[in-house]
Amino acid sequence: MSKFQVISSLFILVFILFVTYEITAFSSNHSTTNFSTSNRYIHVQLLGVNDFHGQLDKYQRISGTMAGGAEYLAAYLKKYKKENPNTLLVHAGDMVGGSPPISSQFQDEPTIEFLNLLHVDIGTPGNHELDQGVNEMQRLIYGGFNNKTGYFQGSDTSYISANIIDKKTGTPLLPPYIIKQIDGIEIGFIGVVTTDTDLYVTPENRKEVEIQDEVSAINRTVKLLKEKGVKAIVVLAHESAKSDQTGANPQEALVEMAPKIDDEVDVIFAGHSHDYANTVVAGKLIVQAYSYGKAFSQVNLEIDPHTKDIVKKQAKIIVTSHDQIKPDKETVALLNKYRKRLGSYFYQVVGKLPEEITRNQDANGDSPLGKMIGESEREAMGVDIAFVHQGEMRNNLKKGDITVEDLYTDLPFGHSVSKLILTGDQIKFALEQQWTKDYENRLQTVGLTYSWNPNAPIGSRIVAIKDIKGQEIEPNKEYEIAVSNYLAAGGDEFTAFEQGRLVESGPQVVTALIHYIQQKYSHEMVLH
Missing domain, CATH: 3.60.21.10 (Metallo-dependent phosphatases)
Structure with missing residues (x-):
């Protein structure tokens, strides 16, 4: 075999191997079978x-x-x-x-x-x-x-x-x-x-x-x-x-x-x-x-x-x-x-509710549970007006026996109740802060009522505010109110409450609610 024939044969062999490799590689890269892709990746x-x-x-x-x-x-x-x-x-x-x-x-x-x-x-x-x-x-x-x-x-x-x-x-x-x-x-x-x-x-x-x-x-x-x-x-x-x-x-x-x-x-x-x-x-x-x-x-x-x-x-x-x-x-x-370390206190029944008390807001923005918490804070601090933010509550309170654990689960943040003094103008400012350009964040109110215009510009929606006796809230008059220390510090961007003057720090929010339920529903209380 001549030198030229040897070189030609080697060239043909290399070409065949190259083509075979390319076909194999192409098959590996473009296979439609799960087997090859799962092996590759x-x-x-x-x-x-x-x-x-x-x-x-x-x-x-x-x-x-x-x-x-x-x-x-x-x-x-x-x-x-x-x-x-x-x-x-x-x-x-x-x-x-x-x-x-x-x-x-x-x-x-x-x-x-x-x-x-x-x-x-x-x-x-x-x-x-x-x-x-x-x-x-x-x-x-x-x-x-x-x-x-x-x-x-x-x-x-x-x-x-x-x-x-x-x-x-x-x-x-x-x-x-x-x-x-x-x-x-x-x-x-x-x-x-x-x-x-x-x-x-x-x-x-x-x-x-x-x-x-x-x-x-x-x-x-x-x-x-x-x-x-x-x-x-x-x-x-x-x-x-x-x-x-x-x-x-x-x-x-x-x-x-x-x-x-x-x-x-x-x-x-x-x-x-x-x-x-x-x-x-x-x-x-x-x-x-x-x-x-x-x-x-x-x-x-x-x-x-x-x-x-x-x-x-x-x-x-x-x-x-x-x-x-x-x-x-x-x-x-x-x-x-x-559970053992937690002890028996949290499993005690504090009252029996005749119906579920929901945290959900109705068409007017009112939450039955929010109102109940507001009433408990108002009574705890001896004031006429209370505000509760929606994020304070995590769950509804079920119908029937309510334990200490249920209430701590529903109010888990450890907030305490604060007594503040706010002017009528500052109360109005707090209510205006329920609306921002991005969202609505309604407060739960006890001891006052207000009307508002949803079509008015943000910051100018509150039309009238009245106290528990139906009298207009006066701009310069001072009012004692109850809020959580979270709201008092401007939580949820309710910075209006930061303008208030702190008079007294009270019990935890959950403690106030426990006492309220014991007072209102104790006659239905079941002892364990």
Whole structure:
């Protein structure tokens, strides 16, 4: 064989091998079979919880089934974690705050213990993590001493937030992001909290920090992650979102933000509004699993190991139905420990209600439960007028026996009653603040009536105000009123109450309500 023939044969052999390789490669890249794609991509499962609010031993009916409770949530999460070793458990804030006695009476340490038991990997604070102040939030995260409970070891979860800024340093109070590695792939997680935190947390409890714009904080942090070569990015946002069960009709603040957020973000876990969300907006998968542990989000990702990009994402919102699983024994032991420590006082019956007292507002903005709380505050402070903000109440009061625990669960924030002196003009100013350009936030009032014009400009809607005797409230006359210390400090942006003069600090709001129910319904009281 000539030299030319040898070279020709080698060329033909190389060409055949090259063509064979190209066909194989093309088949691998464009296969329609699940087998080849599943082999090629790395499958990652993210399980998400939001707005748990320490509801360790509370259950609710959803979609016709009983759901919620720490022992059932734990059972589901443990089951799903076993199904995929590439699983991370995350939360989007408000895991504590507004909690029932089993958690709140121990500074929410039981809820952190529960999250440690679950081995939650990453979390971001919600606005309620700041209810007791920055120092107490940091104590629950990093450990430390509390006068009521002693030393606590803190959380095993990595907490992140890109927009809670320390005023002293001008830098994030917590790490803005964390990078987790799964099968050699780096996934970046960014945390943010709603700027509405300033509405719900008193200035005293957030004086050390500033809450910056969410979108700017996310995009700034995405840039840092991209500089590190991270292309799979997930945001934990304590920010509201909502959609239909089909994913249609996406709404709320996070939906408006999504188009402005860097396209490298693939998934956003939402929170704050306690709604259902499973939708895609501007290429970003947004999920929210109701609240109180009634459900959790399951997000399945497929990541290309070569490009490090998320190439597929899909989610389910899974209800923690009691009839589908057995409670987790380890969590049951934790609950029993704290039930025993809670003692018998909280299970005492304080009265028997002849009908349900609802927190819901009617067409006029009046809430029967809000009115009842207002009456109890008015009587506790010996005044004629009381104001109650809608956020004070968390649940309706059921018909029948009402226990101390029921009332602490319904009024979980530990607010106390304050007696203030306000002028008639200042009272009018407070009533005008029920309307802003963005929303309506009606106060519950006792001891006065008012009329208003819904078509008048904001700030000029109140037409007339009358006291309990039907006489006009005079602009310059001083009146004694009862409000929670939260409202007295300008909570919910009712800054008018800050102008009042504090006369006296009274009992806790829940204590005033306990006494009121005992007085009004004691003849129907059932002793246990």
